[in-house]
Amino acid sequence: MVLGCKGGSNSASEADVAKAIKKADEAKILMNDGKFEEAALKFEEAYKTNTDNFDYLMHAIESYNQKGEYEKSLNLLEKYSSDHTDSPVYFQLKAGVYQLMGDMKSAKQNIQKAYEVWEPIEINDLNNESDLMPLTGYAMLEAGAGYQQKALQRMNDALKLEWLSERNKEYLQQIRNEIEYYDSKSSTILEYTNDIIICTTNLDSLKAVLFKNHINVSGSSFKEKQAGKVYVAERFRRGIEKLNITPCQDSIQ
Structure with a gap:
C-alpha cells in the first residue's frame, strides 16, 4: 500500500509538470531497455523538476533496486528525506530496500516508523468501496508493526459493514486471511513465499x-x-x- 507523500515546498508550474512528464517517459524507455541506472537518474531529474509527484522518486528507487544498487536507493531516499519523513510511504520504501538487502531488522524498524506516522483508519471512516484499499493497507502495516490482533479485529469489523458488495467481502476476506496467518518473522504481510x-x-x-x-x-x-x-x-x-x-x-x- 502506497500513500502520497508531501512534495517540495513549492508547487510545480504547468511548464515544469510537462517537462517532468517528458523526462519520466524517457526514463520508462530506458527501463524497458534494461538501462536501469540511466533510468534512475532520469526519474530523479523528473522528480527534481516536479517534486509534487513522488511517483518519480519511487520509480528511481525501483530502477536502482532492479539493478541491485540498494545503497543508491537508500542514498536517494536520504537525499530527499526532508520532504517525506511525515509520510508512511517514505519508511515503507526504506523497509522494502532493506528487505531486498536481507537486513530484516532495519526493515522492521522502518515498518514500525511507517505505522507510527500513518493516521489510523477507523471503521467509521469507511463510506464506500474506495475507502477499502487504504483500510487494508493500514491493517497490513499494523500487523507488520507487531499489532496483528488489532489488525485482525479491524478487518473483522470491516466485514460487518452492511453496504459491502460480494466482491468487497471477498477482497477483505483475502486480506484478513493474510493477516491471520501472518508470520511475525517476515518483514511484510504479502512477502513472497513458495x-x-x-x-x-x-x-x-x-x-x-x-x-x-x-x-x-x-x-x-x-x-x-x-x-x-x-x-x-x-x-x-x-x-x-x-x-x-x-x-x-x-x-x-
Whole structure:
C-alpha cells in the first residue's frame, strides 16, 4: 500500500509538470531497455523538476533496486528525506530496500516508523468501496508493526459493514486471511513465499474447505484447474496441518 507523500515546498508550474512528464517517459524507455541506472537518474531529474509527484522518486528507487544498487536507493531516499519523513510511504520504501538487502531488522524498524506516522483508519471512516484499499493497507502495516490482533479485529469489523458488495467481502476476506496467518518473522504481510501444492480429485470441495478455514488459494491454482492441484502459500501451513491435509508437494522449485 502506497500513500502520497508531501512534495517540495513549492508547487510545480504547468511548464515544469510537462517537462517532468517528458523526462519520466524517457526514463520508462530506458527501463524497458534494461538501462536501469540511466533510468534512475532520469526519474530523479523528473522528480527534481516536479517534486509534487513522488511517483518519480519511487520509480528511481525501483530502477536502482532492479539493478541491485540498494545503497543508491537508500542514498536517494536520504537525499530527499526532508520532504517525506511525515509520510508512511517514505519508511515503507526504506523497509522494502532493506528487505531486498536481507537486513530484516532495519526493515522492521522502518515498518514500525511507517505505522507510527500513518493516521489510523477507523471503521467509521469507511463510506464506500474506495475507502477499502487504504483500510487494508493500514491493517497490513499494523500487523507488520507487531499489532496483528488489532489488525485482525479491524478487518473483522470491516466485514460487518452492511453496504459491502460480494466482491468487497471477498477482497477483505483475502486480506484478513493474510493477516491471520501472518508470520511475525517476515518483514511484510504479502512477502513472497513458495507455494505448497495440494492434489485433489475435487477442486471445488477442497477450495470451499480452505476458504471456510481462512486459507487463501494462490492464483496459480486457477492455471492448474485441469490438473487437480491447489496452490497455497507457505504462510498457511499451520492451517493446512490443522485440517490434516497432506501436501503432494511442499514447494515450487
